[in-house]
Amino acid sequence: MTSTRVPKTFLVRTEIDIILADLAEGDSVPSERELATRFGVARETVRQALRELLVEGRIRRQGRGTVVSRPKLTQPLSLRSYTEGAISFGRTPGRILVAWEDVEADAETAADLDVPLQTTVMHLERVLLADGDRVGLESTYLPLHRFSALRGTYDPTTSLYRAIRATGVELAAARERIETALATPREAALLECSTALPMLLLHRRSVDAAGAPIERVRSLYRGDRIAFEAKLGPENH
Structure with missing residues (x-):
């Protein structure tokens, strides 16, 4: 034996x-x-x-x-915003603006937003906070022709989904992929952690009821601060 x-x-x-x-x-x-x-x-x-x-x-x-430490912030895998998820867990959400700029869409961004390559799109990068702790880094790309008005009305320290809904656009569906990753030195500095800390990397593409793209999002979360959960039901075969 x-x-x-x-x-x-x-x-x-x-x-x-x-x-x-x-x-x-x-x-x-x-x-x-x-x-x-x-x-x-x-x-x-x-x-x-x-x-x-x-x-x-x-x-x-x-x-x-x-x-x-306190328990990890558990975020639902759903169309709810980060703000809604954090509040439902009894935490106070917040955001620090890193960048808000117009950039040319690369191949992946152009495909996800259904625009020609090198089309100008809106890019929003923010550090996500929970009770003042840095828990994630979110990079969002939006089609400029749909959401240019946000420049004059949106406070980037608040919920982006709430602002999108205020324009009359409703998120109807999303495709999301989760994988493990390590942060780059820049990302680790923004999240105030080591580059050796395991991260959860989420990629999301959201669309409206007509199937028109709303956003392309890359979110990097600290593995020691965030967990995710999903509600599952029976599938028809």
């Missing part, structure tokens, strides 16, 4: 999980030295276990110590 040796990091991680279960959000986590002494292991073993918990969003750095 072949036996599998359980890594020390896994055993330490299991013990730390038990400790965290008895702590509340914001409570201090024992130091590396204290945990290493308690479990009789090297500090590097404890350090690796804590790194895993940091990546998962279970704990976070605060000053020179570590505390229990």
Whole structure:
């Protein structure tokens, strides 16, 4: 019979999980030295276990110590806006404008927005906030001929979907793809995190009831701050 040796990091991680279960959000986590002494292991073993918990969003750095983090913000995979999703989870949404410019559509953007290559489109890039924490970076492309009026009416720190609906356009359907990714140095700087932190990358193309394109969106979310969920039902075969 072949036996599998359980890594020390896994055993330490299991013990730390038990400790965290008895702590509340914001409570201090024992130091590396204290945990290493308690479990009789090297500090590097404890350090690796804590790194895993940091990546998962279970704990976070605060000053020179570590505390229990709040639960991840769970966003629905639906046509609801980021604002609506955050509010439904009891969090205060916010946005920081990075760029708002007119650019020439590349091949993918032109195809998604159904416009000729190099057509001028509107590009909006914003950092997404939840209770003041930077959780995502959203890059949105809109057909300029449909939404040029937003230049004079829209506050980019608020919900874009609400502003789109105010123009009389309703989002009817969307295609969305999710994959894992790592942030570029620029993206990591904007999100105030390490380039080694796993990210969730979402690509979305939304259309109205007539099937006309509304937006092309690339959203990058911190894997330690955001989770996604979808409601599923039976399909007809």
